[in-house]
Amino acid sequence: MGITAGIMVPHPPLIIPEVGRGEERTIIKTIEAYREAAAFVADSAPDTVVVISPHSTLYGDYFHISPGERASGSFARFGAPTVSLSVDYDEEFVRELEAAAANTGLAAGRLGERNRELDHATLVPLHFLAEACGGIKAKVVRAALSGLSLAEHYRLGMLIKETSERLGRRTAVIASGDLSHRLKEDGPYGFNPSGPLYDERIMAVMGNGDFGELFNFSEGFCDSAGECGHRAFVIMAGCFDGTEVEAKRLSYEGPFGVGYGVCTFHAAGPDEKRRLLAEFEKKERTELAALKEKEDAYVRLARAAVEAYVTGGEKIAVPAGLPEEMLSHRAGAFVSLKKEGRLRGCIGTIAPTAPSVASEIINNAVSAATADPRFDPVEKEELAKLVYSVDILGETEKIDSAAKLDVKRYGVIVTKGGRRGLLLPNLEGVDSVEEQISIAKKKAGIGANDKVQLERFEVVRHH
CATH class of the missing domain: 3.30.700.20 (Hypothetical protein ph0010; domain 1)
Structure with missing residues (x-):
């Protein structure tokens, strides 16, 4: 017993016909792949389904695991109140997972629930699973993401695996997450070149089951891409630590400026060579030692x-x-x-x-x-x-136009009244002057559309 299957799926509400009202046919390949993935989970006959949701209660330094006996939710906020779902939570699994986290020092548990209702990132995959199974027969565990490192997300997955094995549960894991939201100018967050690059790269990684590569996506790159599910994928990867994985890519689409990818993962038996967190930490120690020498x-x-x-x-x-x-x-x-x-x-x-x-x-x-x-x-x-990095600032110079900025060369200072905000140059994930000014304004509490005095400066960066 233990982790038997996993799927990576998106969660656009419009994929539900009562929400999409015909628009869902634009992503018919995703729908067909979703049904195949749901059938894959159903065929694994899980006792427990762990849903990893980017839209459950989120904390910067803590993984929230939903408490209670049952939870319900509907697509009412998306115009389809009649489409609803109720599930039974696996309370024993949650208690054991919380205890395991406490024993290992991982900040995870049932504290801090803000909304008991099932979020749409949980409802969409469970809707397809209910369709495949004729109702949700397995008990559910809902786990949120956090602002902690990718390594900590992977550790949570490892604890989910250990808990599943200790309780003798056949467990399936659903990593619910859209890919980049920045694939098109008319998409929800506009276009960023990192968007399509992220989607191409993540689909190659997940489609081949190369979970160790997930650690190599930098925070700046992920932020620029506007991805939604990366940390959910990392938690799921941790659930397969020390396991041979048979991965299958089912589909990829991005017609609305958001990437939707579907993959399945079958646990094919133990594989001690796939202790990926241990490999990552060993590599990290080596790299840190080399950096310190320099x-x-x-x-x-x-x-x-x-x-x-x-x-x-x-x-x-x-x-x-x-x-x-x-x-x-x-x-x-x-x-x-x-x-x-x-x-x-x-x-x-x-x-x-x-x-x-x-x-x-x-x-x-x-x-x-x-x-x-x-x-x-x-x-x-x-x-x-x-x-560590140390930036030594040069003299500041007032400028009368953003055209005199260069996001790679100059830092910027914005001033309005008594409010002043600064952003250093050449930061990962800040690719335009507009972004640079916007972030500096936000740091100073200045309105996005407020006019400001601009200053620029150069730095000597030591790192």
Whole structure:
């Protein structure tokens, strides 16, 4: 017993005839593939179906697992209130999964439910499964995504597998997720070149069952593509850790500017060579060690400042032996921390506030690790996984037009009244001046359509 089958499916409500009212015929290949995938799950005769939904309760630092005995939902908000579904939750499975997460230190459980109703990313695949089975006979577990790293999503999948095996459940996993939402100018989020690139790449990965490649999709690339389901696919991949997988690509379409992909995955037996998280972590340790060897004096100073403060609670003095320009020069500086490819903290100063660049770096490194309001303070256990970059800012220059910006060369400062926002240049996932200005406005709390004073600056990036 354990994980027997998995499917990757999209969740457009219009695929339901009562919602689409004829428009669903535009994606007939997806509908046919969906029915084949649902029949595949039905044939596996699951006791429990785990649905991984991007539209269930989402937290930045916690995986929410839906609690309770039963849940219902309908397509009322999409104009079809008569199309509804009720399911029984597998309460024992959920309790065991929550306990397993607590034992391993993974932040997952039944806390923080905001809406008991089934979301559309859960309803759409269950609608097809009910059609294939003549009703939902299996019990259901609904798991949400989080803002945690891809590695943590994979770990949740591994715990789902372990729980399934411990309880002796035949379990099928449904990874519900659309692909890019940026395939066309008239799509829901416009066009971005990363959109079709993401869809081509993810369909190759999932269609071949190359789950280890899922870790190699950077956060910036996924954000640019506007994808919906990547982390759901990673959780499902974790459910097959140590398992030989027979993958089959059934369909791909993107007529509305959103990618819809359908694949099936059959568990074909143990395969110790497919311990993918262990492989990823080994590779990551090797790469981090190589990066640390290449750090220059600026980055080494930022690392030393953070490690000393996190482990001992003291801010270091400016050490001896630094390059002269770090001691005699003053400038604004930004220190950024990343962990497993995701931002972990970033604090900086537009103009110098300390006697030297070195002092500026020390101050801002400590602040990035402990005082960025978007993140909890860095813990000792995280230090070995952090990657640092230090941006030294040049002089700012007022400009009268966005045409004088270059997203790769110049950072931008936007000012309206007492509000001021900054964005550094050459950031992954920021591909246009318009995006750069928009993000800087958002950071400052300035309206998207408000006129602002623009300033530009260049940086020297150390990483």
